[in-house]
Amino acid sequence: xxxxxxxxxxxxxxxxxxxxxxxxxxxxxxxxxxxxxxxxxxxxxxxxxxxxxxxxxxxxxxxxxxxxxxxxxxxxxxxxxxxxxxxxxxxxxxxxxxxxxxxxxxxxxxxxxxxxxxxxxxxxxxxxxxxxxxxxxxxxxxxxxxxxxxxxxxxxxxxxxxxxxxxxxxxxxxxxxxxxxxxxxxxxxxxxxxxxxxxxxxxxxxxxxxxxxxxxxxxxxxxxxxxxxxxxxxxxxxxxxxxxxxxxxxxxxxxxxxxxxxxxxxxxxxxxxxxxxxxxxxxxxxxxxxxxxxxxxxxxxxxxxxxxxxxxxxxxxxxxxxxxxxxxxxxxxxxxxxxxxxxxxxxxxxxxxxxxxxxxxxxxxxxxxxxxxxxxxxxxxxxxxxxxxxxxxx
Amino acid sequence: xxxxxxxxxxxxxxxxxxxxxxxxxxxxxxxxxxxxxxxxxxxxxxxxxxxxxxxxxxxxxxxxxxxxxxxxxxxxxxxxxxxxxxxxxxxxxxxxxxxxxxxxxxxxxxxxxxxxxxxxxxxxxxxxxxxxxxxxxxxxxxxxxxxxxxxxxxxxxxxxxxxxxxxxxxxxxxxxxxxxxxxxxxxxxxxxxxxxxxxxxxxxxxxxxxxxxxxxxxxxxxxxxxxxxxxxxxxxxxxxxxxxxxxxxxxxxxxxxxxxxxxxxxxxxxxxxxxxxxxxxxxxxxxxxxxxxxxxxxxxxxxxxxxxxxxxxx
Numbered sequence: 196x197x198x199x200x201x202x203x204x205x206x207x208x209x210x211x212x213x214x215x216x217x218x219x220x221x222x223x224x225x226x227x228x229x230x231x232x233x234x235x236x237x238x239x240x241x242x243x244x245x246x247x248x249x250x251x252x253x254x255x256x257x258x259x260x261x262x263x264x265x266x267x268x269x270x271x272x273x274x275x276x277x278x279x280x281x282x283x284x285x286x287x288x289x290x291x292x293x294x295x296x297x298x299x300x301x302x303x304x305x306x307x308x309x310x311x312x313x314x315x316x317x318x319x320x321x322x323x324x325x326x327x328x329x330x331x332x333x334x335x336x337x338x339x340x341x342x343x344x345x346x347x348x349x350x351x352x353x354x355x356x357x358x359x360x361x362x363x364x365x366x367x368x369x370x371x372x373x374x375x376x377x378x379x380x381x382x383x384x385x386x387x388x389x390x391x392x393x394x395x396x397x398x399x400x401x402x403x404x405x406x407x408x409x410x411x412x413x414x415x416x417x418x419x420x421x422x423x424x425x426x427x428x429x430x431x432x433x434x435x436x437x438x439x440x441x442x443x444x445x446x447x448x449x450x451x452x453x454x455x456x457x458x459x460x461x462x463x464x465x466x467x468x469x470x471x472x473x474x475x476x477x478x479x480x481x482x483x484x485x486x487x488x489x490x491x492x493x494x495x496x497x498x499x500x501x502x503x504x505x506x507x508x509x510x511x512x513x514x515x516x517x518x519x520x521x522x523x524x525x526x527x528x529x530x531x532x533x534x535x536x537x538x539x540x541x542x543x544x545x546x547x548x549x550x551x552x553x554x555x556x557x558x559x560x561x562x563x564x565x566x567x568x569x570x571x572x573x574x575x576x577x578x579x580x581x582x583x584x585x586x587x588x589x
Numbered sequence: 590x591x592x593x594x595x596x597x598x599x600x601x602x603x604x605x606x607x608x609x610x611x612x613x614x615x616x617x618x619x620x621x622x623x624x625x626x627x628x629x630x631x632x633x634x635x636x637x638x639x640x641x642x643x644x645x646x647x648x649x650x651x652x653x654x655x656x657x658x659x660x661x662x663x664x665x666x667x668x669x670x671x672x673x674x675x676x677x678x679x680x681x682x683x684x685x686x687x688x689x690x691x692x693x694x695x696x697x698x699x700x701x702x703x704x705x706x707x708x709x710x711x712x713x714x715x716x717x718x719x720x721x722x723x724x725x726x727x728x729x730x731x732x733x734x735x736x737x738x739x740x741x742x743x744x745x746x747x748x749x750x751x752x753x754x755x756x757x758x759x760x761x762x763x764x765x766x767x768x769x770x771x772x773x774x775x776x777x778x779x780x781x782x783x784x785x786x787x788x789x790x791x792x793x794x795x796x797x798x799x800x801x802x803x804x805x806x807x808x809x810x811x812x813x814x815x816x817x818x819x820x821x822x823x824x825x826x827x828x829x830x831x832x833x834x835x836x837x838x839x840x841x842x843x844x845x846x847x848x849x850x851x852x853x854x855x856x857x858x859x860x861x862x863x864x865x866x867x868x869x870x871x872x873x874x875x876x877x878x879x880x881x882x883x884x885x886x887x888x889x890x891x892x893x894x895x896x897x898x899x900x901x902x903x
C-alpha cells in the first residue's frame with residue numbers, strides 16, 4: 196500500500212521530518228488540514244476543560260443560527276447547515292487531494308479526524324464524566340462548592356431502597372420476557388410463512404410496527420387498553436372483548452402487578468417483526484443440500500425443524516436475542532408515554548430520566564446510567580465470543 | 590448471515606434436460622414442491638393469519654378512530670364504524686392547525702431535525718470508514734476497535750454532560766444540540782457498517798485505481814462511493830427512522846418549545862396532558878407516523894439489508 200499520494204515516492208516510512216528535504220514539495224493545503232484538525236482536537240479538549248472549570252466565555256451566536264421561531268427560518272437554517280457541513284468536508288478533502296506530496300498522516304487525519312473529534316466530544320468525555328458523577332451526590336461533581344463525594348452510596352441506594360428494587364425487578368422482567376416472546380413468535384411466524392404465497396405482504400404486516408415510533412406505538416396500545424367504567428360503553432378493544440365475554444372491564448395499565456406485562460406486550464409487538472426478519476433470512480440461507488439430505492433420510496415436519504432448521508440458524512437466533520435484550524434494556528419511551536413510570540411500572544432507563552431531569556439528582560441519575568452500561572457489557576462480550584466461535588466454524 | 594434469494598433460480602443444465610430416465614429435480618423445484626406441502630397445512634396457515642391480524646388490528650383501530658367524529662369516538666368503539674360508517678378530517682385539521690396542538694409546527698421541526706441528522710453522520714462516517722479500510726496509519730486497528738466498542742455506550746450515559754457543554758457554549762435550546770447529538774450517537778454504528786461494506790469491495794479495484802495515480806480522495810469518490818450506494822441507502826433509512834422516532838434525545842436537548850421540539854415530544858406530552866382526547870391522539874399519532882411508514886415501505890429492502898449487516902442501534 197502506498198504511503199503517500201505520489202507514486203514516485205519510494206520511501207514509504209519517511210517521517211514528516213524528512214518531508215522537507217524531498218524534491219517534490221509538500222502540499223501546504225494538506226498540511227493546513229492536518230494542523231486544522233489538530234486545532235479542532237485542541238479546541239475540544241479546551242472546551243471540555245473550560246466547561247469543567249466553568250470558564251467558557253459567553254458566546255453570542257448570530258441570531259439566525261440559534262433562533263428558529265418561524266417555519267421559513269427553520270427550513271433556511273436546515274439548508275444552511277447541510278450546505279455548510281458538506282462544504283467544509285469538501286474543502287478538507289480538496290486540500291488533501293493535491294498533486295504534490297502529501298504526508299500520510301494529514302490524509303488519515305482529514306478522513307478520520309472529524310469522526311474522532313465528534314466521538315471525543317459526544318461520547319467519550321460524557322461517558323467518563325457520568326462515570327465520575329455516579330460516585331457523587333446530587334450536584335455536578337465538577338462544581339467545587341456543592342459537590343460531595345459519596346462513594347458507592349448511589350449504587351447501594353439503588354439496590355437497597357424498595358422503590359428502586361421494584362425498578363430493577365421490572366427491568367429484569369422486561370429483559371427476560373421481551374426477547375423470549377419476541378424471538379419465539381418471530382421464529383414461529385418466519386417458519387409458518389416461509390415460501391408461502393404472499394410472503395412479502397405477510398412479513399410486511401408484522402414488520403410494520405418497526406417503523407412506528409415507540410411513542411406512537413404506546414398511544415396505539417393505550418387505546419387498545421382504554422378503560423371505561425362498567426356502566427359506560429367501552430371504547431378500548433380489549434375491554435369490549437371482556438364485556439362481550441361477560442366479564443368486568445379491567446384496568447390494564449393501572450392494576451399492579453400485571454400492568455408491566457401489558458406494557459411489555461407493546462415492545463413484543465414491535466420487536467417480533469425484527470426477530471422474524473432476521474430469522475427468516477437465516478432460514479432462507481440454509482444450504483439446500485442440507486435440507487435435501489435430511490429429506491432423503493426421511494426427516495420432515497417438526498423433526499426437520501428441531502434437527503435441521505434450529506441448529507442451522509443458531510447464530511442468527513443468538514444475534515436477535517442479544518440485540519433485543521439490549522434494546523429492551525434501554526426502553527424508555529413506552530414506560531414514559533403509557534404510565535410515566537407510575538403504578539410500579541418504572542424501569543431503569545425511565546428512572547434515569549426521572550432522577551436526572553425531574554428530581555435533578557444527578558448522582559442517582561448517573562448511577563442508573565452507569566448501571567445500564569454495566570449490564571450491557573457482559574451481554575455484548577458473550578455475543579462477540581459466540582460470533583467469533585461461529586465464524587471459526589465457518 | 591447474508592441475504593439470499595429464497596428460490597435461487599438454478600439454470601437447467603444440459604444433462605438435466607436429457608430425456609433418459611426421471612429428470613432430476615432442480616433445487617428450486619424441490620423447494621417449490623415443499624412450499625406446496627406447507628401451504629396445505631391448514632393449521633400453519635391459520636396461525637399465521639391470526640398473528641397477522643393480531644399485529645394489524647391495534648394500528649387499524651386507531652386509524653379508524655382518527656377519521657370518526659369526536660362525539661362518536663367517545664360514545665362507541667371504533668368497531669361500530671363498520672355498521673355505522675362516518676368520515677371526517679376534522680381531527681386532522683384540529684391537530685395540525687389548532688393553537689393548542691399545532692402539530693404542523695412540530696412536523697416542520699421534526700423535518701428540520703431529521704435531515705441534517707441523517708446527512709451529517711453519513712458523510713463523516715463514510716470518510717472515517719474509508720480511512721479505516723483503505724488508508725494505512727499507525728494505530729489504525731486499535732482505533733477501529735475502539736470506535737466499534739463505543740457502540741455499546743448507552744445514550745443515557747452521555748446526556749447530562751453533553752447538555753452542560755451545550756449550555757456552556759450557548760447552544761442550548763437550538764436545533765444544533767439535537768443535530769450534533771444525533772450525529773455523534775450515530776457514528777459508531779455508521780462507521781462499523783460502512784467499514785464492513787468497504788472491506789467487501791475487491792482490493793484489486795482499489796489497487797488498480799492507485800496504479801493509475803488516483804489519490805485517496807479520487808479513489809473514494811470515483812471507485813468506492815458508487816459501490817456503496819446500497820449501504821448508504823440502508824443506513825439512511827435506518828438513521829431517518831431512528832431520528833424521526835426518537836424521544837429521549839429530543840426531550841433532553843430540545844425540551845418542549847414549539848421552536849425546536851419534534852412531533853414525538855409533542856405527542857408524548859399530549860398523551861400525558863390530554864390522555865382521553867382520542868380524537869387528537871389518534872390523528873396526532875398518524876401525523877407522526879405517516880412519513881416513517883412511507884420511508885419504510887419504499888426503503889424496506891435497504892432497511893432489511895441494513896439489519897442483516899448488523900445495523901442495530903441502542
